[in-house]
Amino acid sequence: MLEFIQQPWPWYISGALIAGIMFLLLFFGQSFGFSSNLRTICAIGGGGKFVKFFDFNWKTQIWNLVFLLGAIIGGFIAAQFLSTGETVKISESTISDLSKLGIAAPSSIQPSELFSMDAMFSVKGFFILAFGGIMVGFGSRYAGGCTSGHAISGLSDLQLPSLIAVMGFFAGGLLMTFVLLPLIL
Amino acid sequence: MKFVKFLIAGTLFGIVMAKSEALSWFRIQEMFRFQSFHMYGIIGTAVTLGIIGVYLIKKFKMRDLNGNPIEIQLCFFQKKKQPKDI
Numbered sequence: 001m002l003e004f005i006q007q008p009w010p011w012y013i014s015g016a017l018i019a020g021i022m023f024l025l026l027f028f029g030q031s032f033g034f035s036s037n038l039r040t041i042c043a044i045g046g047g048g049k050f051v052k053f054f055d056f057n058w059k060t061q062i063w064n065l066v067f068l069l070g071a072i073i074g075g076f077i078a079a080q081f082l083s084t085g086e087t088v089k090i091s092e093s094t095i096s097d098l099s100k101l102g103i104a105a106p107s108s109i110q111p112s113e114l115f116s117m118d119a120m121f122s123v124k125g126f127f128i129l130a131f132g133g134i135m136v137g138f139g140s141r142y143a144g145g146c147t148s149g150h151a152i153s154g155l156s157d158l159q160l161p162s163l164i165a166v167m168g169f170f171a172g173g174l175l176m177t178f179v180l181l182p183l184i185l
Numbered sequence: 186m187k188f189v190k191f192l193i194a195g196t197l198f199g200i201v202m203a204k205s206e207a208l209s210w211f212r213i214q215e216m217f218r219f220q221s222f223h224m225y226g227i228i229g230t231a232v233t234l235g236i237i238g239v240y241l242i243k244k245f246k247m248r249d250l251n252g253n254p255i256e257i258q259l260c261f262f263q264k265k266k267q268p269k270d271i
Binding site: 009017091094 | 188190191192193194195196197198199200201202203204205206207208209210211212213214215216217218220221222223224225226227228229230231232233234235236238239242249250251254255257258259
């Protein structure tokens with residue numbers, strides 16, 4: 001059993017579990033949406049004094065921060081105890097495309113060229129991470145949700161705004177992959 | 186204590202994101218380059234089951250642990266829905 005869990009999980013098990021977590025939160029009286037935490041954290045930091053968007057009773061959102069904390073713990077558990085240390089098995093064509101951009105084949109779950117202490121303390125690496133973070137933070141709040149809120153919760157509820165948001169996320173990803181990334185890297 | 190269930194749900198979510206490799210930049214690049222079904226399979230399965238489940242929740246007017254009717258609340262929709270719905 002443990003051996004089975006330690007393998008990377010197939011998409012159908014992973015997808016079903018994500019839907020299961022969404023239903024779990026609904027039965028707990030809440031909705032699955034991860035990036036609301038960004039707004040909550042800004043509100044805790046006192047953003048409400050300057051911007052009306054952050055002026056709300058963030059105590060109603062503590063559950064989501066606890067969920068976020070759990071996600072970090074879960075990631076740690078998965079990496080420490082539920083992994084065989086295998087690299088991500090992406091397709092050969094992706095490996096070859098990425099090598100043209102100077103990204104080596106996977107040796108762990110993220111490329112060290114972008115996500116590592118070395119990268120973070122280089123000027124270019126720092127700006128990539130900081131600018132990416134600002135874009136994610138602004139975009140997910142401007143759209144009222146991220147992949148979890150719009151793609152999973154919103155689409156499950158057949159919400160048109162969510163479909164539009166997801167199409168926007170995807171278009172942004174394509175633009176980044178095929179136009180911006182070759183310029184940046 | 187009332188937050189323990191959210192901690193457990195979050196932990197499960199973190200494990201799923203890690204074990205499915207959905208949090209990997211490599212997997213996301215592979216998706217945007219249309220070179221694997223993996224990420225589409227994850228999102229497709231989650232959304233398909235989600236649509237069926239939410240439909241059943243509405244059809245049978247299911248309630249949550251506190252006895253309130255279950256509804257999906259996203260801050261984006263709350264703003265717009267309230268005046269009309271009330």
